[in-house]
Amino acid sequence: MGKKTPLHKEHLAMHAKMVDFFGWEMPIHYGSQLDEHHLVRRDAGMFDVSHMTVVDMHGARSQEFLRRLLANNVGRLKNPGKAIYTCMLNEHGGVLDDLIVYFVGEGRYRIVLNAATREKCLTWIERQAQGYALIITPRQDLAMIAVQGPKARERVHASLGTEVAQHIEQLTPFNSTFVGDMFIARTGYTGEDGYEIILPSLHAPALWVNLHRHGVAPIGLGARDTLRLEAGMNLYGADMDESTTPLVAGLEWTVAWEPFDRAFIGRAALEAQRQAGVKTKLVGLLLEDKGVLRAHQKVITDSGAEGEITSGTFSPTLGQAIALARVPSDIGLNCKVEIRGKLYNASVVNPPFVRHGKVCYTTPSVDHA
Numbered sequence: 001m002g003k004k005t006p007l008h009k010e011h012l013a014m015h016a017k018m019v020d021f022f023g024w025e026m027p028i029h030y031g032s033q034l035d036e037h038h039l040v041r042r043d044a045g046m047f048d049v050s051h052m053t054v055v056d057m058h059g060a061r062s063q064e065f066l067r068r069l070l071a072n073n074v075g076r077l078k079n080p081g082k083a084i085y086t087c088m089l090n091e092h093g094g095v096l097d098d099l100i101v102y103f104v105g106e107g108r109y110r111i112v113l114n115a116a117t118r119e120k121c122l123t124w125i126e127r128q129a130q131g132y133a134l135i136i137t138p139r140q141d142l143a144m145i146a147v148q149g150p151k152a153r154e155r156v157h158a159s160l161g162t163e164v165a166q167h168i169e170q171l172t173p174f175n176s177t178f179v180g181d182m183f184i185a186r187t188g189y190t191g192e193d194g195y196e197i198i199l200p201s202l203h204a205p206a207l208w209v210n211l212h213r214h215g216v217a218p219i220g221l222g223a224r225d226t227l228r229l230e231a232g233m234n235l236y237g238a239d240m241d242e243s244t245t246p247l248v249a250g251l252e253w254t255v256a257w258e259p260f261d262r263a264f265i266g267r268a269a270l271e272a273q274r275q276a277g278v279k280t281k282l283v284g285l286l287l288e289d290k291g292v293l294r295a296h297q298k299v300i301t302d303s304g305a306e307g308e309i310t311s312g313t314f315s316p317t318l319g320q321a322i323a324l325a326r327v328p329s330d331i332g333l334n335c336k337v338e339i340r341g342k343l344y345n346a347s348v349v350n351p352p353f354v355r356h357g358k359v360c361y362t363t364p365s366v367d368h369a
């Protein structure tokens with residue numbers, strides 16, 4: 001039996017199909033992954049993401065430490081509640097994890113790590129923090145519920161009541177606040193608006209049930225994956241890992257190169273890679289023929305060079321197969337994908353494919369440098 005989140009009984013009561021997910025017993029769907037996907041794009045849905053790891057950090061040197069630990073610069077976080085998305089790298093520039101870090105207040109930060117990287121990252125953080133006199137606390141007493149969709153915010157406001165709604169309705173994207181024992185952030189992993197709510201585990205079931213009463217449908221991990229892929233969001237362990245750097249994973253925008261004297265872990269390796277020229281890049285693919293794109297399928301460019309799909313699925317919103325793929329940097333606007341020994345035509349695009357319910361991919365400029 002895998003580990004269970006505080007919402008396990010609620011999942012079973014709502015007839016979820018449970019699967020193993022990195023040692024956690026999690027809902028893959030509640031009847032129809034397709035319907036759940038459309039609900040989030042058109043209305044509102046809620047996800048149990050309590051398997052993720054919330055880490056609180058405080059100490060006089062916490063900002064100094066995080067400016068060294070992370071590729072993005074937490075020094076940019078001036079106002080309490082503000083958050084940034086970033087990667088944590090090893091000395092070779094490989095991605096140990098992608099994460100969100102929230103500035104809680106002077107000397108205080110909250111970090112949310114992926115479930116798959118929990119032990120590795122906690123060990124890494126503790127090792128790197130030696131000498132900084134920090135208190136680092138993995139919060140095993142907390143649960144996390146994400147509510148996403150065009151109607152997510154109004155449904156959350158109705159569920160939590162007027163007083164809480166007035167407190168959070170002015171939150172802008174990538175900002176957060178405490179309301180009583182709840183930590184509410186306007187962040188997510190679907191390409192839709194909404195909140196991620198971190199609260200004591202004991203209170204999570206009541207919130208889940210209350211949200212459901214206010215019209216928020218439960219959504220499983222299956223739809224979460226198709227939603228994030230449509231939104232062009234990387235999945236750790238698929239689109240990037242310790243063998244890839246942010247420069248080849250489409251995440252250079254998460255690297256803060258300035259100030260030049262900020263010696264974050266992995267910086268030297270990234271600078272050397274950038275100076276030498278990045279040979280591969282992450283792109284979006286649209287399958288022009290009938291079929292389904294899946295991870296590890298071979299991508300063949302017009303010049304005969306090869307790449308590989310890192311994440312692929314059928315897009316319910318677009319009605320065709322889409323993928324993220326790591327390919328040679330000089331790829332053109334078209335390519336072929338090998339599926340069961342046959343070659344299928346695909347177009348190369350810039351993700352995201354869908355954000356806020358709208359198709360938004362673009363055609364890249366061709367770079368043969």
